[in-house]
Amino acid sequence: MEYNFTEIEKKCKEFWEKENIYKITEDPGKPKYYVLDMFPYPSGAGLHVGHPLGYVASDIYARYKRLKGFNVLHPMGYDAFGLPAEQYAIETGTHPRVTTDNAIKRYREQMDKIGFSFDWSREVKTCEPEYYKWTQWIFLKLFNSWYNREKDKAEPIETLVSAFETWGATKEWKYFDETIHPPFSADDWKGFSPKQKERILQFYRLAFRSYTEVNWCEALGCVLANDEVKDGKSERGGYPVTRRKMRQWSLRITEYADRLLEGLNRIEWSESLKEQQRNWIGRSEGASLEFWVSGLEFSIEVFTTRVDTLFGATFLVIAPEHEYMQRLITHEQREEMDAYLAYVESRSDIERQQEKKITGCFTGSYAEHPFTGLKIPIWTAEYVLAGYGTGAIMAVPADDERDKKFAEKFGLTVIEVIDKTMHEGATIEDKLGKMINSDFLNGMEVVDAIEEMIKRVEEMSIGKRQINFRLRDASYSRQRYWGEPFPIKYSIQDEADSPFVDDSSDDEADIPVALNESELPLVLPAVESYKPTGDGRSPLANNADWVTQRYETDTMPGYAGSSWYYLRYMDAKNPNAFASKEALDYWQDVDIYFGGAEHAVGHLLYSRFWHKVLFDLGYVSTDEPFKKLVNQGMIQGRSSKIYRTFLTYRTVIGASVSNEPIYISKDVLDSLRQDEGIRENEGWQILRKFVEETVHIEVNPFSIFYEPLIEIPVDIRIVKNDVLDIEALRTWRLENRNALFIVNRSGEFTCGHEGEKMSKSKYNVVNPDDVIARYGADCFRMFEMFLGPIEQSKPWDDKGISGVSNFLRKFWRLFYEDVTFKQKWDETEPTDAEFKVLYKTIKKIGEDIESLSFNTSVSAFMICVNELTSLGCHKRKVLEPLVIALSPFAPFITEELWKALGNSDSVHQTGFPKVEEKYLVESAFNYPVSINGKVRA
RNA sequence: GCCGAAGUGGCGGAAUUGGUAGACGCGCACGACUCAAAAUCGUGUAUCGCAAGGUGUGUGGGUUCGAUUCCCACCUUCGGUACCA
Numbered sequence A: 001m002e003y004n005f006t007e008i009e010k011k012c013k014e015f016w017e018k019e020n021i022y023k024i025t026e027d028p029g030k031p032k033y034y035v036l037d038m039f040p041y042p043s044g045a046g047l048h049v050g051h052p053l054g055y056v057a058s059d060i061y062a063r064y065k066r067l068k069g070f071n072v073l074h075p076m077g078y079d080a081f082g083l084p085a086e087q088y089a090i091e092t093g094t095h096p097r098v099t100t101d102n103a104i105k106r107y108r109e110q111m112d113k114i115g116f117s118f119d120w121s122r123e124v125k126t127c128e129p130e131y132y133k134w135t136q137w138i139f140l141k142l143f144n145s146w147y148n149r150e151k152d153k154a155e156p157i158e159t160l161v162s163a164f165e166t167w168g169a170t171k172e173w174k175y176f177d178e179t180i181h182p183p184f185s186a187d188d189w190k191g192f193s194p195k196q197k198e199r200i201l202q203f204y205r206l207a208f209r210s211y212t213e214v215n216w217c218e219a220l221g222c223v224l225a226n227d228e229v230k231d232g233k234s235e236r237g238g239y240p241v242t243r244r245k246m247r248q249w250s251l252r253i254t255e256y257a258d259r260l261l262e263g264l265n266r267i268e269w270s271e272s273l274k275e276q277q278r279n280w281i282g283r284s285e286g287a288s289l290e291f292w293v294s295g296l297e298f299s300i301e302v303f304t305t306r307v308d309t310l311f312g313a314t315f316l317v318i319a320p321e322h323e324y325m326q327r328l329i330t331h332e333q334r335e336e337m338d339a340y341l342a343y344v345e346s347r348s349d350i351e352r353q354q355e356k357k358i359t360g361c362f363t364g365s366y367a368e369h370p371f372t373g374l375k376i377p378i379w380t381a382e383y384v385l386a387g388y389g390t391g392a393i394m395a396v397p398a399d400d401e402r403d404k405k406f407a408e409k410f411g412l413t414v415i416e417v418i419d420k421t422m423h424e425g426a427t428i429e430d431k432l433g434k435m436i437n438s439d440f441l442n443g444m445e446v447v448d449a450i451e452e453m454i455k456r457v458e459e460m461s462i463g464k465r466q467i468n469f470r471l472r473d474a475s476y477s478r479q480r481y482w483g484e485p486f487p488i489k490y491s492i493q494d495e496a497d498s499p500f501v502d503d504s505s506d507d508e509a510d511i512p513v514a515l516n517e518s519e520l521p522l523v524l525p526a527v528e529s530y531k532p533t534g535d536g537r538s539p540l541a542n543n544a545d546w547v548t549q550r551y552e553t554d555t556m557p558g559y560a561g562s563s564w565y566y567l568r569y570m571d572a573k574n575p576n577a578f579a580s581k582e583a584l585d586y587w588q589d590v591d592i593y594f595g596g597a598e599h600a601v602g603h604l605l606y607s608r609f610w611h612k613v614l615f616d617l618g619y620v621s622t623d624e625p626f627k628k629l630v631n632q633g634m635i636q637g638r639s640s641k642i643y644r645t646f647l648t649y650r651t652v653i654g655a656s657v658s659n660e661p662i663y664i665s666k667d668v669l670d671s672l673r674q675d676e677g678i679r680e681n682e683g684w685q686i687l688r689k690f691v692e693e694t695v696h697i698e699v700n701p702f703s704i705f706y707e708p709l710i711e712i713p714v715d716i717r718i719v720k721n722d723v724l725d726i727e728a729l730r731t732w733r734l735e736n737r738n739a740l741f742i743v744n745r746s747g748e749f750t751c752g753h754e755g756e757k758m759s760k761s762k763y764n765v766v767n768p769d770d771v772i773a774r775y776g777a778d779c780f781r782m783f784e785m786f787l788g789p790i791e792q793s794k795p796w797d798d799k800g801i802s803g804v805s806n807f808l809r810k811f812w813r814l815f816y817e818d819v820t821f822k823q824k825w826d827e828t829e830p831t832d833a834e835f836k837v838l839y840k841t842i843k844k845i846g847e848d849i850e851s852l853s854f855n856t857s858v859s860a861f862m863i864c865v866n867e868l869t870s871l872g873c874h875k876r877k878v879l880e881p882l883v884i885a886l887s888p889f890a891p892f893i894t895e896e897l898w899k900a901l902g903n904s905d906s907v908h909q910t911g912f913p914k915v916e917e918k919y920l921v922e923s924a925f926n927y928p929v930s931i932n933g934k935v936r937a
Numbered sequence B: 001g002c003c004g005a006a007g008u009g010g011c012g013g014a015a016u017u018g019g020u021a022g023a024c025g026c027g028c029a030c031g032a033c034u035c036a037a038a039a040u041c042g043u044g045u046a047u048c049g050c051a052a053g054g055u056g057u058g059u060g061g062g063u064u065c066g067a068u069u070c071c072c073a074c075c076u077u078c079g080g081u082a083c084c085a
Helices: A005-019 A052-067 A083-092 A096-114 A129-143 A157-167 A186-191 A194-201 A253-266 A271-281 A307-312 A334-346 A349-354 A401-410 A446-459 A544-548 A565-571 A581-587 A603-616 A666-674 A682-695 A726-732 A768-775 A777-786 A798-813 A832-850 A854-871 A876-886 A891-900 A917-926
Strands: A032-037 A071-073 A145-148 A153-156 A207-217 A222-224 A242-251 A284-292 A299-304 A315-318 A360-368 A375-381 A392-395 A463-468 A488-490 A512-514 A592-595 A629-631 A635-645 A647-650 A655-657 A662-664 A710-714 A740-742 A752-756
Touching: A005 A777, A005 A891, A032 A052, A032 A565, A032 A581, A052 A071, A052 A096, A052 A592, A052 A777, A052 A832, A083 A096, A096 A768, A096 A777, A129 A145, A129 A207, A129 A512, A129 A603, A145 A157, A153 A157, A153 A603, A157 A186, A157 A194, A253 A271, A253 A603, A271 A603, A284 A307, A284 A360, A284 A446, A299 A315, A299 A392, A307 A446, A315 A360, A315 A401, A334 A360, A334 A375, A360 A401, A375 A401, A392 A401, A446 A463, A565 A581, A635 A666, A647 A682, A662 A666, A666 A682, A682 A740, A768 A777, A768 A798, A777 A798, A777 A854, A777 A891, A798 A854, A798 A891, A832 A854, A832 A876, A832 A917, A854 A876, A876 A891
Parallel strands: A032 A071, A032 A592, A315 A375, A592 A629, A662 A740
Antiparallel strands: A145 A153, A207 A222, A207 A242, A284 A299, A284 A463, A315 A392, A360 A375, A488 A512, A635 A662, A635 A710, A635 A752, A647 A655
């Protein structure tokens, strides 16, 4: 009987659906295991072969764990809010929901073909009110919570309010920060107006509204979070991003900086990913110091990690946007400074980053050195950023590269403070050497000097030990339509009030008020136009009804829905809670999470943050959401390239140029390039022959030249094994109708190739549907795994797919005769040799899946089939366990064969075959080279 | 610049508490079947050499009886990040 995968797949899918075999319920009698994939954003282009790589891996893992007796949660859903659908809506007027629904339908069809074991009854779509009701609910929890630093956890805001009512907020409170708001007593608090109270609470709420600097993208008409900006451009669309101040919502993720850092030590993620998060959080230990400004009644606070170098501080530099800027400028410097500040203003972030010019300007003021009393000038410069530390630095040109360059350019004093002669090759910023020119620090090693100096400045109350983070509070407002509405209304809303203007008046306007839980979901209304308003508001501001209700017109960012979706899967249809207590207690957290590394500092950080808040508030029982994380590599396209040129050649009459485009076969081209000077190699001979045939005269090879080449991507569908179908190219692009092709000796035209991202414009997209139609879903799954280690990026190249396809047919043939349509297995007892083959395979497969080495487990199956074939083994007792072991990889063929062996249930619900120790020991010695067997003599 | 990961045949890749390098697959070559082709099956395939034998895991050193694996320096590629004080 032929192995007919199309028929088998159809039959299996019907059976699975009828029996509902992948539906899962909480079962306290079984250990739980949660296998999660990062859910996709349903884009209009559909899936290409790169997308399912992680899904296939996770599916194999989930199926394996199920066979091992775990109750496995393995769900799928859609991250359905987002910019592309909205951009499309702006262009065409189509409601994003329509676009999104269509895309989801297509994704589902494609995924169904691959044979995943998702429990679709738990599907989530972030754009559905039933789902975003709970996104809004969590937002309310964030809004109604504050971070209690004493207990180091989030608490309901009521505990803060009652603390204010009892004690107020005074300097005795350990965590009181005067720079945020002035102290007040309990009585003061009781006397405050609601607006005043709310203003204070906004400094504590985990979700809060403030007037701060944001990344504004004019082209998208909205604000972006730091991780959505790459190289000064928007991640989506690549539009320029500028900094501007705006009133908008943020999440106080900075309170969790330390815990987010610490938690990384307890989870199994790749080192590079953890390192990315650590860098993003950017903890640095140092001290803050105050410098008194001569003649003016205030001091400037700086942050430094190198207090030891204080005696080498010869000037201060403040950021151009520093709040004391104007007060520091003296009469004499006024003109120069205004010009400089105007220049800085004119520079975009992109310019600043690309050309790092050393620029700066003297303010005219001086600060006093706290120990020497010397007057040191206060400068301003672009390289000091307002957003980090205190926005001011003490410059130590002797020990800091940037300060040094700055001092050199502007002729400022340099005092050497560290003797590094003992440390050859140390850079000026290394923390090595002995202190010199530093009074009481002289002779100390750098690390000791840091401690000593901190002690001194703390005694003198001019500074203190401090830890700084690079992490900023997360921007949470988007001036867009296709996102979750905020469950917030305002007590009074002034329609003329622009979000770009700071509203710091104390009138009753503008107090954000949380909706009641019973009012959720606040459903996204219809709008006439999806265009941003152009004045910094979302399209919702165009909806008169929405505005008169005084609802917040911004919507939540893309990461809102994806920050907690893994919890919704635990109890996806619950109308009364984001998930029931029982479900949350049972499933707890994600055991293994498959997804791309591109979400390292976005989704993965926000999820951890949300999860920790929910943990603090008692809703979840773990404080990290994803125990183990696997980053599957990207599958790149393998683009084919052809090379076009025009030829110049000399005939007896004179020089001629070809006027039709000429394409040169890649191998001929390589041979031409090899040695153009000699011009006797194969390539030139072919070229010469070609010209002679074209112009029908003999040509001196030294008179042939080709113009500079243009590399052109060509549709991979008209290229087979790097050989171009010339006729197909002529019809594909009409300008090539009469093009000339220089082919190689064997008459073939070969193409170059390059691995790059799959995209329509590069004609290198491979659709899984096509692969499945040709080879079957099992083959597709196994081949994706066989391509290489799961974490590695690699180009899609279907040259090797025949190997996997052969394997499946060979496997099939162990069960069926080719011609006679007869089953082949026999019921006799297997020999020891046959058992050995079986057991070492089972053992290897089990170990490989546990360690996620799916590529080598596919190899193990191939070896096994080859060995059984050469042994002539068709015994049920060998084949049956093999079918089970293969079932995670190839669910369709194994289901069919399992039934053929006379079983009525599903192979996917049996147990993973056990391994017999006896054969393992023997096989280890008898088959040393068969499977990775390096065995001692 | 800094941080992280990785360099093995013609190609994708195996093998690391240090113990026969190149499993498995592709490709290629030869053979079988066929009038023929495709498909399938079998054999071979790191490299130099007729052979004995030598050389080989990015480069150069080191530790060791023994190194793809450990240590030092360097080179290359990929990913991340960047005036972060």
